[in-house]
Structures are given as C-alpha cells and as structure tokens.
Amino acid sequence: xxxxxxxxxxxxxxxxxxxxxxxxxxxxxxxxxxxxxxxxxxxxxxxxxxxxxxxxxxxxxxxxxxxxxxxxxxxxxxxxxxxxxxxxxxxxxxxxxxxxxxxxxxxxxxxxxxxxxxxxxxxxxxxxxxxxxxxxxxxxxxxxxxxxxxxxxxxxxxxxxxxxxxxxxxxxxxxxxxxxxxxxxxxxxxxxxxxxxxxxxxxxxxxxxxxxxxxxxxxxxxxxxxxxxxxxxxxxxxxxxxxxxxxxxxxxxxxxxxxxxxxxxxxxxxxxxxxxxxxxxxxxxxxxxxxxxxxxxxxxxxxxxx
Ligand SMILES: NC(=O)c1ccc[n+]([C@@H]2O[C@H](COP(=O)([O-])OP(=O)(O)OC[C@H]3O[C@@H](n4cnc5c(N)ncnc54)[C@H](OP(=O)(O)O)[C@@H]3O)[C@@H](O)[C@H]2O)c1
Numbered sequence: 001x002x003x004x005x006x007x008x009x010x011x012x013x014x015x016x017x018x019x020x021x022x023x024x025x026x027x028x029x030x031x032x033x034x035x036x037x038x039x040x041x042x043x044x045x046x047x048x049x050x051x052x053x054x055x056x057x058x059x060x061x062x063x064x065x066x067x068x069x070x071x072x073x074x075x076x077x078x079x080x081x082x083x084x085x086x087x088x089x090x091x092x093x094x095x096x097x098x099x100x101x102x103x104x105x106x107x108x109x110x111x112x113x114x115x116x117x118x119x120x121x122x123x124x125x126x127x128x129x130x131x132x133x134x135x136x137x138x139x140x141x142x143x144x145x146x147x148x149x150x151x152x153x154x155x156x157x158x159x160x161x162x163x164x165x166x167x168x169x170x171x172x173x174x175x176x177x178x179x180x181x182x183x184x185x186x187x188x189x190x191x192x193x194x195x196x197x198x199x200x201x202x203x204x205x206x207x208x209x210x211x212x213x214x215x216x217x218x219x220x221x222x223x224x225x226x227x228x229x230x231x232x233x234x235x236x237x238x239x240x241x242x243x244x245x246x247x248x249x250x251x252x253x254x255x256x257x258x259x260x261x262x263x264x265x266x267x268x269x270x271x272x273x274x275x276x277x278x279x280x281x282x283x284x285x286x287x288x289x290x291x292x293x294x295x296x297x298x299x300x301x302x303x304x305x306x
Contacts, residue, residue, distance in 0.1 A: 001050030002288045004267055006082070007169030008194045009145045011114060013082050015264045016288045017053030018046045018281070019200065019274035023068045024061020027222050034276045036068060042281050043072035047081060049285040055172070055198070055272045056108075057086035057119055058100055063107050070109035083108060084115035084198075086149060086172075089122035094129040101137060117147040117172055121155045131162035138166060145169035147198070153186050156195075168195055175199035175269070177208055177238050177259055177300065178231055191268040202263045202271035203256055207234060210243050210255035241300055253290060256280075260287035262300050 002015040022028040023039040043054065056065045066085060073081070085108065087100040104113060116134060118127070134146050148159050149172035160168050171190060175182050175197065182197070190197050203209055205227055206218055214236060217224055227234075242255035249258070263271045264287070275281035298304060 001285065002264075003052075004196075004270065006115065006145060007147075007196050008167060009169050011082055011145060011169075013053040013196075013270055014051045014288070015270050016051060016260065016285055017055055017084075017198070017270060017272040018043065018051050019272040020054060020056045020065045020069060021060045022274040022276050023056075024064025027220065027226075028274070028276065029220065030061065030064075036071075038277070039068045040072050042275055042278060043069065044075065045278055046275075046281055046285070047076050049282065051285055052080060053082045053084065053270065053272070055084045055200075057088070057117075058104050058107075059086070059088045059119065063103075066104055066107035070107055073109055078110060082114040083110065084117060084147070084172075085113050086117040086119035089118065089120045089125070092118060092122045092125045092127065092130045094133045096125075097130045097133055098137070101134075101142060105142065112142050112144060114144045115147050115169060116143040116145070117149045117170070118151075118159070120150045121148075121152075127159055128162045131159055132164070135163055135166055147172060149173070149198075149200075153189055156186075156190075170196040170198050172198035172200055172272075174201050174230075175263060176202050176204045177242070177262055178204045178235065187269065191266075197269045199263045199269055199271040201230075202260055202273050204231065204259075207231070208239060208242060208255060208259035210239060210246070213239070237302065238300075241302060245296060245299055249296070254283060257283060257287040257290055258292075258300065260284060261290035261292055262297070264288065265292055265297065 003012045006013045024030055056069050085104045087097055091100045137143050147170035151171055156171050173182055242258050246253050246255045260271055273284045
C-alpha cells in the first residue's frame with residue numbers, strides 16, 4: 001500500500017481507502033447481495049491489507065454503515081485507522097452539526113472522528129456557524145480534521161475563510177475516468193493549497209470495471225436511474241481502452257485496477273472505492289501498486305485519438 005498525508009494535518013492515509021456506502025444501503029443490494037458479517041470481514045481484511053482510511057456518513061443506510069464500522073472497530077486497534085464520516089446538509093446549523101457529530105461518535109463507538117466532513121453544500125443554512133463550531137470540536141479533540149464534500153472551488157474557499165485557526169484538510173468529490181471536470185480548476189487549486197482530494201465513485205459506481213456495457217447495466221432500478229442521471233450517455237470507449245490496456249500490461253491487471261491507478265496517479269488525490277466482496281476489496285487494494293507510464297496514461301485518456 002502507498003500512503004500520503006491528509007491535507008496538512010500530519011495524518012497518514014492510504015492511497016486506496018474503503019468507501020462504506022455499500023454497507024446498509026438497499027441501493028447496493030444490502031440484505032440481498034451482502035449483509036453485516038460480509039461487511040465486517042471486508043473492513044477487517046481492508047485493515048490487514050494496509051488500507052487505513054475508511055469513509056462513512058450518517059446518511060449511509062440511515063446510520064447502519066456507521067454502526068457497522070463501529071462494530072468492526074471493536075476488534076481493530078483504533079489508532080491504526082483513520083475514520084472519516086459526514087454530516088448531511090439538512091443539519092448544518094451550530095446545534096445540528098454538534099448533535100450529528102455526537103450521534104456519529106455513538107454509532108461509531110469511538111471517542112473521536114479523524115475527519116469530519118460536510119457532505120454537501122447546504123442551499124439553506126449559512127456555513128459560518130457550523131465551521132466555527134467544528135473548529136472548536138477539533139480543539140477539544142472530538143475530531144482531528146475538518147473536510148467538505150461536493151464543494152466547488154468557490155464554496156470550498158468560502159468554507160476555508162470561516163475557519164480561523166485551522167485549515168480544511170480535504171474535499172471529497174466525484175472523480176473518475178468518466179468525470180474529469182475537477183481537473184480544470186479544483187484539483188490544481190487543492191494541490192497548490194495542500195488540500196487532499198478524496199475521489200469518490202472512482203470506478204464510476206462499477207461502470208469502469210469492465211463487467212458492464214450498453215446492454216449489461218447494474219441491477220436495481222434506483223442505481224440505473226442514478227447512473228443515467230450522473231453519467232448521461234456513457235462513453236463506453238473509455239472502458240474499451242481500460243480493457244485493452246489490462247490485456248496488454250504485464251503482471252496481470254484488471255480494468256478496475258487500472259481505473260483506480262489512474263485516479264491516484266498523482267500526489268494529493270486518494271480514492272475510496274466501495275467493495276461488496278473480499279475479492280473486490282483485494283483487487284482494489286492492489287491498484288496502489290500499479291505504475292502507469294506516460295504512454296499508458298495517454299491511452300487511457302484517449303489522447304491523440306480523433
Ligand atoms: N461524498 C459523496 O457525496 C459520496 C457519493 C458517493 C460515494 N461516496 C463514497 O465513495 C465510496 C465509493 O463510491 P461508490 O460506491 O459510489 O462507487 P465506486 O467505488 O466507483 O463503485 C463501487 C462498486 O463497484 C463495484 N466494484 C467495486 N470493486 C470492484 C472490483 N474490483 N471488480 C468489480 N466490481 C467492483 C461494486 O458494485 P457491483 O459489484 O454491484 O457492481 C461496488 O459496490 C462510497 O462507498 C462512499 O463511501 C461519497
């Protein structure tokens with residue numbers, strides 16, 4: 001596994017983390033395709049593989065994901081893992097955020113959260129009070145770092161301005177080979193400012209694994225609708241290029257591993273793929289070892305093609 005610093009915090013996180021939206025959400029086939037014992041073994045195995053960064057949120061499975069992470073933590077050295085969770089924007093008031101944090105701590109069965117993130121910018125509540133309240137929580141030791149998620153550059157800078165004595169550690173955003181617009185301004189800016197980009201949906205919710213195609217879409221109407229909403233007309237040529245390189249590259253790699261290796265290719269960006277089985281998890285962890293040459297990057301990005 002490879003590691004890097006979370007923002008300028010001195011907290012060391014693995015380049016490949018573990019996303020846990022899958023744990024407790026019917027969207028991902030919870031209770032049909034995987035259950036609590038599977039989730040617990042995935043978390044334990046992740047830590048054994050050197051994945052020390054686990055991302056959850058109060059909203060995932062309405063608290064179930066956090067409870068599962070909390071259960072897994074009972075048999076893991078707490079200091080060995082970096083736990084990130086998120087507050088949903090309908091609560092981003094001073095009292096709302098403090099209450100949400102305490103509830104998350106209880107479900108996670110821990111005295112502190114390593115990274116506490118505002119899940120989405122709120123269209124209703126002004127951010128200032130919540131950011132300052134989080135800063136106090138940080139100083140009192142209930143959180144170790146403050147992050148945002150789905151914030152544009154402008155929204156992120158606004159959030160930063162409200163912090164008086166600390167800086168934002170990260171912005172968690174959707175970033176993958178089918179969603180590259182953050183490269184335009186957000187990623188270069190964050191790199192300059194020492195703010196970590198946490199890439200969610202690094203496999204484009206499974207689309208980049210090579211197992212789906214125009215006539216073979218993921219199960220579940222909700223997932224299909226969301227994919228349609230997020231990706232519109234999917235550019236399947238990206239998946240073809242991943243397959244082509246996977247077949248060509250020595251050492252045996254899969255399209256999914258190449259898609260992840262591409263996301264984490266530079267410093268300042270880590271990825272948090274979700275996994276529904278030990279097999280998926282092990283494959284994803286290995287992506288941290290893959291090096292991509294300039295020519296391979298060029299192929300994956302479709303550069304030089306008309
Ligand atoms: N901040 C936010 O707003 C936000 C939004 C979304 C997600 N997230 C976070 O980011 C994490 C990851 O994003 P995501 O879950 O949306 O998408 P993702 O990581 O791109 O895709 C995960 C899905 O891909 C499939 N998969 C994973 N590894 C695979 C492998 N090696 N081979 C084949 N298939 C594989 C699995 O689904 P199937 O087997 O069913 O295909 C898995 O559930 C989430 O768990 C969550 O923690 C955050």
